[in-house]
Amino acid sequence: METDQVLRELEAIVGPSNVLSSPADRTAYRYDASVFRGTMPLVVVFPDSARQIAQLVVWCHHHGIPYMARGSGTAISGAAVPTHGGVTIELSRMNRVLEIDTTNRIAVVEPGVINQDLKQILREHGYGHTYVPDPGSQAVSTIGGNVATNAGGMLCLKYGVTGNHILGLEVVLPNGEIIEVGGKIPDQPGADLTGLLVGSEGTLGIVTKIILRLQRLPEVVVTQLALFKTVDNAAQVVSAIMTDGILPAALELLDQAIMRVIDQAIHVGYPEHAGAALLIELDGLEDGMQRTLDRIAQICKANDVIRIETAANAEERARLWLSRRAAFGAMARLATHSYIVDGCVPRTKLPEALRRVVAIGKRYGLPIVNLAHAGDGNLHPGIPFHMRRPGETEKVLQAGREILEVCVELGGSITGEHGVGVEKQNDMALMYSPADLEVMRRIKLAHDPADLCNPKKIFPLHMLTDTTA
Amino acid sequence: MTTLEALRARLEALLGTPYVWTEAARLAEYAMAVQTPRVVVRPETIEQTREVLALAGRERLAVVPWGQGTHMHLGALPQRYDLALSLVGLSRIVEYDVANLTLIAEAGLPLQQAYHVSIPERQVVPLGFPGSRASLGGLVVTNTSGVKRGRYGALRDVLLGMRVALPDGSLVRFGGRVVKNVAGYDMNKLFVGSLGAFGVVVETTWRLAALPEDDRLLAVVFPSLHQATTAAAAVQASQLLPAALTLWSAEAMATLGLPLTLQPEQVAMLVNFDGPHEAVARQIHDSQTYAQHHAGLEETLVTGEALFTLWERQERWQEAPQATEPARLQLRLGALPSHLEDVVRLLMTPQVFGHQGIRWYADYPQGQIYAHVPLEQSGVVDIGQAVSDWLAPLRTQLQRWHGYCAVQYAPARLRQQLDMWGEIPGGQLLRLYKHHFDPHGVLNPGRYAIGL
Numbered sequence: 001m002e003t004d005q006v007l008r009e010l011e012a013i014v015g016p017s018n019v020l021s022s023p024a025d026r027t028a029y030r031y032d033a034s035v036f037r038g039t040m041p042l043v044v045v046f047p048d049s050a051r052q053i054a055q056l057v058v059w060c061h062h063h064g065i066p067y068m069a070r071g072s073g074t075a076i077s078g079a080a081v082p083t084h085g086g087v088t089i090e091l092s093r094m095n096r097v098l099e100i101d102t103t104n105r106i107a108v109v110e111p112g113v114i115n116q117d118l119k120q121i122l123r124e125h126g127y128g129h130t131y132v133p134d135p136g137s138q139a140v141s142t143i144g145g146n147v148a149t150n151a152g153g154m155l156c157l158k159y160g161v162t163g164n165h166i167l168g169l170e171v172v173l174p175n176g177e178i179i180e181v182g183g184k185i186p187d188q189p190g191a192d193l194t195g196l197l198v199g200s201e202g203t204l205g206i207v208t209k210i211i212l213r214l215q216r217l218p219e220v221v222v223t224q225l226a227l228f229k230t231v232d233n234a235a236q237v238v239s240a241i242m243t244d245g246i247l248p249a250a251l252e253l254l255d256q257a258i259m260r261v262i263d264q265a266i267h268v269g270y271p272e273h274a275g276a277a278l279l280i281e282l283d284g285l286e287d288g289m290q291r292t293l294d295r296i297a298q299i300c301k302a303n304d305v306i307r308i309e310t311a312a313n314a315e316e317r318a319r320l321w322l323s324r325r326a327a328f329g330a331m332a333r334l335a336t337h338s339y340i341v342d343g344c345v346p347r348t349k350l351p352e353a354l355r356r357v358v359a360i361g362k363r364y365g366l367p368i369v370n371l372a373h374a375g376d377g378n379l380h381p382g383i384p385f386h387m388r389r390p391g392e393t394e395k396v397l398q399a400g401r402e403i404l405e406v407c408v409e410l411g412g413s414i415t416g417e418h419g420v421g422v423e424k425q426n427d428m429a430l431m432y433s434p435a436d437l438e439v440m441r442r443i444k445l446a447h448d449p450a451d452l453c454n455p456k457k458i459f460p461l462h463m464l465t466d467t468t469a
Numbered sequence: 470m471t472t473l474e475a476l477r478a479r480l481e482a483l484l485g486t487p488y489v490w491t492e493a494a495r496l497a498e499y500a501m502a503v504q505t506p507r508v509v510v511r512p513e514t515i516e517q518t519r520e521v522l523a524l525a526g527r528e529r530l531a532v533v534p535w536g537q538g539t540h541m542h543l544g545a546l547p548q549r550y551d552l553a554l555s556l557v558g559l560s561r562i563v564e565y566d567v568a569n570l571t572l573i574a575e576a577g578l579p580l581q582q583a584y585h586v587s588i589p590e591r592q593v594v595p596l597g598f599p600g601s602r603a604s605l606g607g608l609v610v611t612n613t614s615g616v617k618r619g620r621y622g623a624l625r626d627v628l629l630g631m632r633v634a635l636p637d638g639s640l641v642r643f644g645g646r647v648v649k650n651v652a653g654y655d656m657n658k659l660f661v662g663s664l665g666a667f668g669v670v671v672e673t674t675w676r677l678a679a680l681p682e683d684d685r686l687l688a689v690v691f692p693s694l695h696q697a698t699t700a701a702a703a704v705q706a707s708q709l710l711p712a713a714l715t716l717w718s719a720e721a722m723a724t725l726g727l728p729l730t731l732q733p734e735q736v737a738m739l740v741n742f743d744g745p746h747e748a749v750a751r752q753i754h755d756s757q758t759y760a761q762h763h764a765g766l767e768e769t770l771v772t773g774e775a776l777f778t779l780w781e782r783q784e785r786w787q788e789a790p791q792a793t794e795p796a797r798l799q800l801r802l803g804a805l806p807s808h809l810e811d812v813v814r815l816l817m818t819p820q821v822f823g824h825q826g827i828r829w830y831a832d833y834p835q836g837q838i839y840a841h842v843p844l845e846q847s848g849v850v851d852i853g854q855a856v857s858d859w860l861a862p863l864r865t866q867l868q869r870w871h872g873y874c875a876v877q878y879a880p881a882r883l884r885q886q887l888d889m890w891g892e893i894p895g896g897q898l899l900r901l902y903k904h905h906f907d908p909h910g911v912l913n914p915g916r917y918a919i920g921l
Contacts, residue, residue, distance in 0.1 A: 101807075149651065161649060164622070184871040185837075186623065187612060187662070187835070188894055190896070190899060191658070192661040195657075200654050243568060285709075285751065287745070288745030344647045412646075413649070413651075415652050428653055431645070439656075440653050440654050446898070
């Protein structure tokens, strides 16, 4: 089909001002926040309803053209870049908050709503409730994108990942049908289709409406920063807290390398001999909180803590959090790019995993820094590097893969919260047998036999060469 | 179709003679209402289970998997029934990782056995209650969450991974053993509430919780449904963090055996808190205050053994009635907290097929109502038709309120007649998955939603 005709037909669906086709515009959509560059989309469209999306999907299907949905493009796994050109369906116009119902603790939103915007609406209007999932990208990432990748965050330890907060979805299936799964009430009869679709990275359909769970704001929140001589000390504290029956909202670990990077950027004032920091956040009722804090202090003391700082007010809390949240921004001072690995191991294996990460860094001559959602065993080694230096990207990716091999060997996962994207397609074979993957792929084949809906993702490339597309 | 002798011989070759039964008495134990299987098998290993399923797939034998048999009344009746596949032989604890609070166990293991292992470590599998006979795999496929779901999450939140045997002979692993894992599709979820329609769960991995320091339940009687509901709403809207918050009709309360006497129109609120002593004490106190504000009458506190007994009696609600009990329907209704009162009133509207005396309890925050509806056959010509005629408009109205109604138990003849499931969101997807996972319909054929 002629390009002009393509444009005319798509403009007829979404309106003339909602189609981008210039090479400059389209080039921007080859990228997301990852180090991976996708193929050039044929065109980028901005629908504003499920009906329009259904029409787009039917149009694509009719012409055998691949398509993918996209939110804010903050994926760092290449989940938001097209693998086969086609139509990129940008969901930023579908950004309405449709319903907030604190009596039943639910909200209904469109996929283009920015995570933090919803939180801000809830806060500013005094609803007394919040939407908990807090991926690092929350200031810019869309809830639709969070659903697609089953995004995590700092508060997963106590509250779970995005999927734990999603009750129902409206989805445009690859055959153009608009369906609803789940609903406002949990445990709908039948299978947990909502749970299956969350985290499918836009390969099974396009989510057009999301029913999510709201949570009451906690009565008190206590944030602490504890400094330790070694990573092992800090990791030991994490395990001891958890087996003691304490469930903090967050337990974030920083190693010495990232502490130095952060200190240079925002001058936190970490002591020279601190080898690790632990950011601890507890929330809940006031009653019993002091005893829990005393117990944590005891555990920290037993593990050679250098000092524990407890935030006295909201400002101090924000300051302590900044010393963690500033990490990736601070890394930008070191090199043009940062590669963030997202492995997960059983919590007690964290010290070993981090030791081996450091060893891998040394072997490759890469200055790896380490952050971890330590309570979950979710480690985020960060590798600052210069993408334009020949061979450096390949080296970094190779080191990243070795780290994931370590995670799997220790009983963990190749991705705790960032998703597979194009980055870890082949690494899926580290975790799953060919039979596991073949059975998993039946879901894809059931939804999208023509493999047009965000094609050639999730599964190892060698499995995808024989598709009908 | 294979002759019984040939089938028996092949199964014996796979499992050994002592694990294959064709005697009438044994077959009767595995009856699904009027249907009995041709053979009962009990594999002792996951590998044997895989082989049995592969055989069933090849020979197109209809398989009904059995765990501990506590929830076999769920779903429609299977259309065909060749093989009863008992999974009680799969009862090993594969790995209990105390430090990481994870447990891997075979699917036939009764929940109470998991508790036996974890309680000494002051940890619990946050499902059911400690005395539950239900198997871990059974809990998954029936989507049965724990009584303390408000605090510890639903079943879907604590299930980390599984192994599944499929009728094409494959044995696959999904999920993992870490609490955060987004590698590929979250296949676990397909099997949650699936009643074995897509595969047989043979092994499960769970996230455990630490045993709380204190655990207490407050029961308060209210003059009316409205006052009880308002009190529950006040607790829910407060800062309190109940592990469970339920409402009970007077008739339902009688089954719990608490030292409270309710008049017919009265409703009780039960609210459970656990955690540090101070937090529990304060929350009980605050709940008492909310109750007083909403005309709360008599109250009682339940702890220790008595609380354990209460959970046990609550869980009995989900089991099928004993043969000696009068005939009834057991329903599960979805009702938003804001519509709970309306739904209960609708439920209590008199019908032609039974006398009054519907008893119910509701999980307020989760929007679930469990109702026992007595069936009195006298005077009604076609009880099945009468129930269907009652159910259809009930379901329509519930849908308007974003709710639903599943029939969880019905006497055999009604079970054949009624739509046990009602409308299923995304039913067309289930049909597609069934085609890809069980193309010849050998797994529980017809028992699952939309006739799958």
